[in-house]
Amino acid sequence: MNIIFSVILLIGALYFVWWGYKNLLKREHDPDGDSGEGVACHLCGLGFPREQVVVVEKKAGFENYFCGNCIAKLAADYNDLVREGSAPAIFTEHVLNGDDGVVARYN
Numbered sequence: 001m002n003i004i005f006s007v008i009l010l011i012g013a014l015y016f017v018w019w020g021y022k023n024l025l026k027r028e029h030d031p032d033g034d035s036g037e038g039v040a041c042h043l044c045g046l047g048f049p050r051e052q053v054v055v056v057e058k059k060a061g062f063e064n065y066f067c068g069n070c071i072a073k074l075a076a077d078y079n080d081l082v083r084e085g086s087a088p089a090i091f092t093e094h095v096l097n098g099d100d101g102v103v104a105r106y107n
């Protein structure tokens, strides 16, 4: 009687391990599935993987996401303001590739 009980327990344990393993495999198979970390850009509303957007924390727990396209567009728009002379230049090194080279940089 004791042996039968042990065998049932063992089978149950094996089933539990197999079930967990199966779930693990399933999760590895589709890393960006429905439960993935997709977020929407705050400006254009398009969806992106979380690793591809800039996260700006507004308040604790509230985050805004900005995609590269929108950031580049904002940078270009700001560049225009600087060129018009209505906005001060940003004196730090420009890290965005593809700017038109007129970002003022003073020392």
Ligand SMILES: [Zn+2]
Pocket: 041, 042, 043, 044, 045, 046, 066, 067, 068, 069, 070, 071
């Ligand atoms: Zn965007």
